[in-house]
Amino acid sequence: MRSTITKRAGALTALLVAGLAAGTLPAHAQNPAGVASLGSAGFTKAGTTSTIPALAPCAVEGPTSASSGLVTKPGVSFGGGTSSCTTTVTDPANDVTTTTSKATGTNFELSALVSLGGPRIRIRNYEVTCTATQTQTNANWTFGGLSGITGLPSPMPANYTKPLTKSGGTVLANAVFNTQTLPGDGSISLTMLRIEFTPESGISGSVTVGSTACSPTP
DSSP states (O other), X not given: OOOEESOEEEEEEEEOOTTOOTTOOOSSOSSOSEEEEEEEEEEEETTEEEEEOOSSOEETTXXXXXXXXXXXXXXXXXXXXXXXXXXXXXXXXXXXXXXXXXXXXXXXXXOTTGGGTOOOEEEEEEEEEEEEOSSEEEEEEEEEEEESOOOXXXXXXXXXXXXXXXXXXXXXXXXXXXXXXXXXXXXXXXXXXXXXXXXXXXXXXXXXXXXXXXXXXX
């Protein structure tokens, strides 16, 4: 049975750790200054490998924008989309900036599980965004038109895992939503959805949909 969720959204915010003030930020944050991409895939099924490098990747250091059309490999497709990673000067006299890193995609589909008795996963549209100032970072995601996965909580907890099963209950893959990394230096990384295949599926590898990361500005 297929069910469609019209919209799910999640957000996370990482403030600088206590005692860190502007001007005393870590010299090297663990996450990039600002990046975003539509997603990627790398898995092998029945001897056939499907590889899709990060689609439409952008970075505040450049390239600051990118786009992708439809990309299809056996078992997975991305409908295309755009990304932008911009820097805005808010105080020219003191070189104070903010950054916004965003990726917007359409028509993702995972069909690799169908022949195994698993669901066909579709997402009509999605967006991930990471913004940064000198004092905080903020990441959020949203998607619409999800089918093939039901029973998701709202709001979505961080790193929420939903097993993807066949009719007999065998777990073929795990869909991990809202994956966050907050290393404690004020930076954030966020992946909206990561699908990790299990050994029981006979498929090795994973697929990601919507990724971004950013760090406080200098």
